[in-house]
Amino acid sequence: MxxxxxxxxxxxxxxxxxxxxxxxxxxxxxxxxxxxxxxxxxxxxxxxxxxxxxxxxxxxxxxxxxxxxxxxxxxxxxxxxxxxxxxxxxxxxxxxxxxxxxPIWGTLSAVRPTKIFHHLRQRGFSVAETRQKLLTIYALTPEITDLLIEIGTRQEKFFQPARTVSLYIGIPFCPSRCRYCSFAAVSLETHHHLVKGFLEALHLEIAATRQLIREHGFQVESVYIGGGTPTSLNLADFAELLQAVQGSLVSEHTREFTVEAGRPETIDADKIQAMKNAGVTRVCVNPQTMKDETLQLIGRRHSVAQFIQAVMMVEQMSHFIVNMDLILGLPGENGADFLQSCQQVLQLKPENITIHTLAPKRAAAWHKDFAALDLTQEQDIGKAWNEALSMLRRENYFPYYIYRQRSILAEQANIGLARPETENIYNIQMMEERETILGLGGGAITKWVFGSDYQVLRLQNPKCPATYHRDIGKLIVKKAQQTRLLLG
Ligand code: SF4
Structure with a gap:
């Protein structure tokens, strides 16, 4: 209109x-x-x-x-x-x-809906008062209001008064590019020649971050190596990186250490052992769907059987907390297909399950084709999202973080669920912006959180591995200066 x-x-x-x-x-x-x-x-x-x-x-x-x-x-x-x-x-x-x-989200169009809850609580309003405001001033539906209150209340215990920070390390390489992907990642098939320079720069940034942490007396609460697919590096590079992170950045204050092993075909026994040696506590192994036809269609290079095999290997060799991502609204899939994937994933008993709803973004390879795709109908998606949540709750998974994206299908959201005491701290801190996140590597975003009202200043590292390599010197200086200015 x-x-x-x-x-x-x-x-x-x-x-x-x-x-x-x-x-x-x-x-x-x-x-x-x-x-x-x-x-x-x-x-x-x-x-x-x-x-x-x-x-x-x-x-x-x-x-x-x-x-x-x-x-x-x-x-x-x-x-x-x-x-x-x-x-x-x-x-x-x-x-x-x-x-x-x-609109189920009322007046809210921002990415982080739970921040409103935390803001009102910080002002001193009780949960009941906050609920009333979410219903009346923000016009959320009662269901969404209750969901935000549940998640917000669960998150409150993770907000620390201490000088803690979390670290995100972006490895912008994948074995190939998934068709829906809009992350900072390039395919190793075409960009393998950039790995060496990228890793050189990353090791410099790790050393500089170690200095920064010491200078400011920060306690590193959580470390998250994401991307991209960190496990797509060769074993020697991967193990060396983990050892550098463990030796320079992880300390006795670190409560979790996550590695994205998103593509199951990149996981093998040696890499699992390398993660164990470095004290990793959580890995993400992501099926996205449990339908082989869809996996092919979306450009994943693995099968459901390979995914199950990778999970079994992780389970046999380690005590890692395992997260599995699923995507709702994939082309050619309806709500029933998605719920079936949920059921199959549940049988593998991961500690965390994250439900993403497809958000056709401009950076995705098939963005232009979206109009022609057989996308699941809005109502069907909404219904499946709610049913998946109920199914997971029955199995003792509880929502602990939530975020929305532009162009997300059917007004839904991405939501992380965890079995009790297995919530991923990094996801909470990154989403709620109550703690500084130092971002290292390709496309990583540093977010300085400062002041009594939790103001946020962001700086993103270059997404392109070659640019990151070229600019690393300037980047290190800039981050050190900004950290002194805001948190010194
Ligand atoms: S594995 Fe993840 S980061 Fe890599 S191309 Fe696929 S969606 Fe993108």
Missing amino acids: KFFVEIQDARQLANVIAALKIIDPQAEVTEEHYDLRLIVEYSSNFWVRIWAPDLPEDENLWEMQDQDIFDPRYQESDYPKRLKELIRLGIISLLGKRFDRK
């Missing part, structure tokens, strides 16, 4: 557009040939009125004088955000009613 928007301050326009897109992802704001005129009015004392003069009188107006924000537990820094939230609430309430649309 096309909207003509009259608004007193153009700086709110982006916020208005974001709210319109919640109701209609194709929504546009234009000055001519529009379908509906909207007048957005507000005042600094948190009065907001949304008016659509061309609609019938009994459904053309939404108006609210917010009283909640005058609660003394809020701070002045919350005021600008609240005004935005009220404008969004007005737009989705007025248009949602008109177009019979009740």
Whole structure:
């Protein structure tokens, strides 16, 4: 739909557009040939009125004088955000009613919905008060509200007052590129010549990070080697990397050490042994689906049987916590196929299961073909997502982190579930941004978290391994300076 928007301050326009897109992802704001005129009015004392003069009188107006924000537990820094939230609430309430649309995530369009829960709790609101606000100010459905409260409450115990940091190490290589992939990863088939230079740079960054940790007295709480597929490195490189991480970055404060071994065909007994030697505690072995036809279609180079074999080997040789990723909404699969994959994965008894919903992104190889793909219908996806959650709960898995992505199918989310006491700390810290994450390697994002309100400053390493190699010197200096400035 096309909207003509009259608004007193153009700086709110982006916020208005974001709210319109919640109701209609194709929504546009234009000055001519529009379908509906909207007048957005507000005042600094948190009065907001949304008016659509061309609609019938009994459904053309939404108006609210917010009283909640005058609660003394809020701070002045919350005021600008609240005004935005009220404008969004007005737009989705007025248009949602008109177009019979009740967005399950209410006014939220951000990636990290649980941050709202933590923010309100930090201001001193009880869980019951927070629940009420999620329902009324953010207009979440009761189901999503309860889910966020469950996850947020579970996460609270992981927020530490100490000077802890977590580390992410990105290995941007994979045996081949999956068709849906939008991560910072290149295929070893075409980019093998970049591995040597990349690893040289990474070892320099590991040494520099060790210095930084010592200088600032940081305690490394968790380490996550992801990518890409770290296990696609050859054994000598892989073992050397793990030893460097273990020797330079892991300490007695480190509570977990994860390695992504996402592609089962890259795992063998020697690499499992190398991980054991380096004190790894958790690995991810990802089937994505338990249907061989789909695996072929999405460009994975392994079969279901290979995946099961790899998991068995890990189980026999180690006591690692095992995570398995599944994707809901893969082309050619309906909700029933996905639930069948869930059931099969459950039989393997991993400690963690992560459910991703397909998000057709521009960086994915087949982005252009998405319109032509037989994608599972929205309702079917929503139903399967809920059923999968219930199925996993019955088997003693509980949700512990959640995030959304742009263009995700059927308004769903990605959600991590864990058996009790096996939650991945890195995933929580990275998602909730309560702890600084130092990112090393290809495409890794450093997030400095500072100040009493947990402000975040981000810096991403180059995704291209060659650029990373070329720029590593400058990058190390920049990160050291920024760390001193923000956390020194
Ligand atoms: S294994 Fe993961 S990172 Fe590598 S290409 Fe496939 S989806 Fe991308």
